[in-house]
Amino acid sequence: MHLFYQAQPVTYLTEDDSRHAIRTLRLGVGDTIAVTDGHGNRHSAVISQVDNRRCSFRIVDTQMTAPRPFSIRICVAPTKNIDRIEWFVEKAVEIGIERISFFIGQHSERRMLKLERLEKIAVAAMKQSLQSYLPQLDEIVSFSDLIKEGIDDQRFIAHLPEHGPVLNLAKGASPGGRYMVLIGPEGDFSEKEIQQANDAGFQMVTLGSNRLRTETAALTACQLLTFINT
Known part of the structure; x- marks a missing residue:
């Protein structure tokens, strides 16, 4: 699964990640991705709108990754x-x-x-x-x-x-x-x-x-x- 980063509580990728998802990875509507906020939350999501500048997604599930014990x-x-x-x-x-x-x-x-x-x-x-x-x-x-x-x-x-x-x-x-x-x-x-x-x-x-x-x-x-x- 492809992992993307979005620090803000929004349901679209950054412009750089949107461009990478659409142009490089050739992802489209209905494809599944993972999105993290960098603080342990990982969202399983489905692309809902294809846009080179703002690729939107719909969150299906969210899991919290536990920090390391050190x-x-x-x-x-x-x-x-x-x-x-x-x-x-x-x-x-x-x-x-x-x-x-x-x-x-x-x-x-x-x-x-x-x-x-x-x-x-x-x-x-x-x-x-x-x-x-x-x-x-x-x-x-x-x-x-x-x-x-x-x-x-x-x-x-x-x-x-x-x-x-x-x-x-x-x-x-x-x-x-x-x-x-x-x-x-x-x-x-x-x-x-x-x-x-x-x-x-x-x-x-x-x-x-x-x-x-x-x-x-x-x-x-x-x-x-x-x-x-x-």
């Missing part, structure tokens, strides 16, 4: 090449993630971020992977402001130190938790930021013995936390 929040410093962050958002949504936050670190090369395109990528990935929840994407903030937030019960900062053993995230995280993981920029976290995170209650963890690019580290953290909960 939640993942990845906080990442955007890379200089925005394509890498776009790749991360797409793949993280496909795997499953509840929230993505962006921050400016001391070594950050990119200090501005426009969410509009990232939100479109997240919507497309949600539909492609047949999920009913759209992750929250946060506006970029400073590192110091980010670590002041205290809503997550398991808080980690990913860092590969030159000396001394550090616990792997897969072993440091407990199943069924609310996770918040900090992923640094290309230049990594500064020593001051690591100390600030430690003072704020973040536990230092690694994602393995290899040094990873920012977007690879962010996706690896997402995958590890998903794995320990399956």
Whole structure:
């Protein structure tokens, strides 16, 4: 079944989805589709009117998809090449993630971020992977402001130190938790930021013995936390 996204409580598809349904998928009156609002509601619906700009549908049934018994929040410093962050958002949504936050670190090369395109990528990935929840994407903030937030019960900062053993995230995280993981920029976290995170209650963890690019580290953290909960 084809899944579409309509955040508003209306019975027609967005213009982009209408065009995709009619021109690309060749759907017509009487065809069955699924529509999600991104908040867990999934409607089984039948197309009632074909229009390239506003394809109408009639809801037949609505099911509420239960949220996952754990939640993942990845906080990442955007890379200089925005394509890498776009790749991360797409793949993280496909795997499953509840929230993505962006921050400016001391070594950050990119200090501005426009969410509009990232939100479109997240919507497309949600539909492609047949999920009913759209992750929250946060506006970029400073590192110091980010670590002041205290809503997550398991808080980690990913860092590969030159000396001394550090616990792997897969072993440091407990199943069924609310996770918040900090992923640094290309230049990594500064020593001051690591100390600030430690003072704020973040536990230092690694994602393995290899040094990873920012977007690879962010996706690896997402995958590890998903794995320990399956």
